[in-house]
Amino acid sequence: MSPRAPSASGMIGDRGLVWFRRDLRASDHTALLHAARSCGAGVVGVFVISPGEWRRHDEACCKVEFWLRCLADLSSTLAGLNIPLLIEHAATPGDVPAAVLRAAARAGAGTLLFHNEYEVNEVRRDAAVERAAVAAGLAVKRFDDRVIVPPGAVKTNDGGWYTVFSPFRRKWYTVLAESMPTVGPTPRKQAAIAGLGPDAVPDRVDGFGSNVDPALWPAGEREATRRLEAFAAERIASYKDDRDFPGIDGTSSLSPYLAAGVISARRCLKAAMEANGGRFDSGGKGPVAWISELVWREFYNHLLVAFPRLCMHRPFKLDTDRIRWRDDEGLFDAWKRGMTGFPIVDAAMRQLAATGWMHNRLRMVAAMFLTKDLFIDWRRGERYFMQCLVDGDLASNNGGWQWSASTGTDAAPYFRIFNPSSQSDRYDPEGRFIRRWVPELAGVDSALLHDPARLPRGLFGGSAYPQPIVDRSATRAMVVREFKRVGAVPADTAEEE
Numbered sequence: 001m002s003p004r005a006p007s008a009s010g011m012i013g014d015r016g017l018v019w020f021r022r023d024l025r026a027s028d029h030t031a032l033l034h035a036a037r038s039c040g041a042g043v044v045g046v047f048v049i050s051p052g053e054w055r056r057h058d059e060a061c062c063k064v065e066f067w068l069r070c071l072a073d074l075s076s077t078l079a080g081l082n083i084p085l086l087i088e089h090a091a092t093p094g095d096v097p098a099a100v101l102r103a104a105a106r107a108g109a110g111t112l113l114f115h116n117e118y119e120v121n122e123v124r125r126d127a128a129v130e131r132a133a134v135a136a137g138l139a140v141k142r143f144d145d146r147v148i149v150p151p152g153a154v155k156t157n158d159g160g161w162y163t164v165f166s167p168f169r170r171k172w173y174t175v176l177a178e179s180m181p182t183v184g185p186t187p188r189k190q191a192a193i194a195g196l197g198p199d200a201v202p203d204r205v206d207g208f209g210s211n212v213d214p215a216l217w218p219a220g221e222r223e224a225t226r227r228l229e230a231f232a233a234e235r236i237a238s239y240k241d242d243r244d245f246p247g248i249d250g251t252s253s254l255s256p257y258l259a260a261g262v263i264s265a266r267r268c269l270k271a272a273m274e275a276n277g278g279r280f281d282s283g284g285k286g287p288v289a290w291i292s293e294l295v296w297r298e299f300y301n302h303l304l305v306a307f308p309r310l311c312m313h314r315p316f317k318l319d320t321d322r323i324r325w326r327d328d329e330g331l332f333d334a335w336k337r338g339m340t341g342f343p344i345v346d347a348a349m350r351q352l353a354a355t356g357w358m359h360n361r362l363r364m365v366a367a368m369f370l371t372k373d374l375f376i377d378w379r380r381g382e383r384y385f386m387q388c389l390v391d392g393d394l395a396s397n398n399g400g401w402q403w404s405a406s407t408g409t410d411a412a413p414y415f416r417i418f419n420p421s422s423q424s425d426r427y428d429p430e431g432r433f434i435r436r437w438v439p440e441l442a443g444v445d446s447a448l449l450h451d452p453a454r455l456p457r458g459l460f461g462g463s464a465y466p467q468p469i470v471d472r473s474a475t476r477a478m479v480v481r482e483f484k485r486v487g488a489v490p491a492d493t494a495e496e497e
């Protein structure tokens with residue numbers, strides 16, 4: 001097919017500009033595939049380096065660094081397909097539309113294609129970009145691609161949004177069975193575009209220098225595929241049994257790749273189903289449990305669309321907005337530094353700081369500890385996690401924090417409190433994980449490791465390990481009283497797990 005001649009504005013009607021955001025891949029990318037199949041005059045990509053927006057959203061330095069490496073990998077894959085990736089810069093969120101339009105002009109594109117994002121600021125930004133693009137004469141095509149089943153497609157029988165996970169999942173299974181998504185290929189090589197090559201991808205952005213070792217999170221689609229395949233072949237069968245033990249490598253560690261869109265959720269589902277004889281809601285308990293975690297990811301994205309206040313620091317349970325959280329910088333700081341005197345919490349927080357990642361069981365333990373033991377506002381913890389996590393994602397992070405703080409969608413008919421000692425004893429019985437991250441305690445007997453009150457004090461290997469910074473039983477009474485006061489807990493329903 002020969003390219004159409006440029007119009008008076010310099011745009012070529014059927015040249016596509018694909019705006020990449022948190023979908024840094026070439027394979028199974030709905031917008032890219034659509035462009036490659038329908039834009040006969042070639043396809044160009046663009047990514048906008050947007051530090052003002054990233055700072056405003058507390059994007060972690062290690063995550064930005066990971067994005068840049070994934071972007072470089074994507075750029076070289078796309079170059080092999082004759083799709084040049086342009087890099088534009090926007091100092092503030094308000095500069096993004098102009099940056100995208102600059103790329104469209106450089107590309108001579110007539111159509112802008114991108115995937116929907118669901119956070120409030122991103123929705124507003126995308127609307128502004130769409131308006132500017134249309135005003136400049138571009139056609140705009142948008143697709144739902146972040147989740148397997150688009151938000152809004154899973155509704156109750158009377159058209160409402162689900163607010164509880166289990167019924168959501170049941171309906172999600174029904175919707176999936178009715179229209180199983182297919183996994184798209186990498187586009188075929190396009191005709192070369194004369195005079196336009198890829199821009200250099202920066203290897204750093206000012207203000208986002210990271211201390212996390214990049215070797216922990218190798219970039220790119222090949223690595224994401226390798227992780228998925230290894231997990232599906234070796235570990236998915238035992239996932240249900242192993243997933244809660246931080247000392248075991250029992251989960252996929254795909255979250256940074258899913259959060260940056262380096263691999264699609266559809267592909268993950270497909271791999272799990274292949275490991276499960278084509279089934280998603282029955283069969284092996286490992287694959288079924290893993291698919292269920294993918295559904296949590298879907299659920300939290302649906303909630304963002306249904307309840308935009310979740311993006312605006314508001315709780316899901318509105319009553320809990322009146323809770324008078326404790327303001328204590330010293331306690332908050334000790335929690336961040338992994339110096340609370342509760343070994344399982346400290347090990348978790350140190351893992352987060354060192355690797356940009358924390359095991360799911362421990363995210364719940366650490367979040368529960370901050371909110372129910374230190375009684376510090378969940379929003380402070382949510383923000384700190386976002387500033388540290390290589391997989392930081394507003395929907396899942398907010399969902400996890402609100403679930404843990406009992407301000408969210410947890411459907412338990414009682415007030416849930418994790419006891420760090422029982423959690424530690426149950427999920428790290430030999431203290432393998434604790435000893436790795438809290439080396440001061442390497443020589444301490446396992447039985448004592450789980451009981452902060454009985455931990456021998458003094459110097460361990462030359463370093464002092466702190467006394468417990470809080471008397472749990474005293475705070476617990478205060479927390480339950482305050483939740484009762486605002487009407488968010490029925491009387492006497494607190495249960496320790």
Ligand SMILES: Cc1cc2nc3c(=O)[nH]c(=O)nc-3n(C[C@H](O)[C@H](O)[C@H](O)COP(=O)(O)OP(=O)(O)OC[C@H]3O[C@@H](n4cnc5c(N)ncnc54)[C@H](O)[C@@H]3O)c2cc1C
Binds near residue numbers: 251297360398
């Ligand atoms: C307080 C708190 C904060 C969290 N913050 C984030 C976050 O910012 N980004 C993030 O991706 N996940 C977050 N999670 C969910 C979960 O902890 C991580 O997705 C998981 O630990 C990632 O490890 P994995 O890839 O090995 O997961 P696996 O167990 O292999 O699961 C596969 C994938 O399913 C998804 N998933 C798994 N569990 C959950 C869950 N509970 N909620 C939503 N999606 C899930 C993830 O995309 C994950 O990669 C948070 C959970 C809590 C309790």
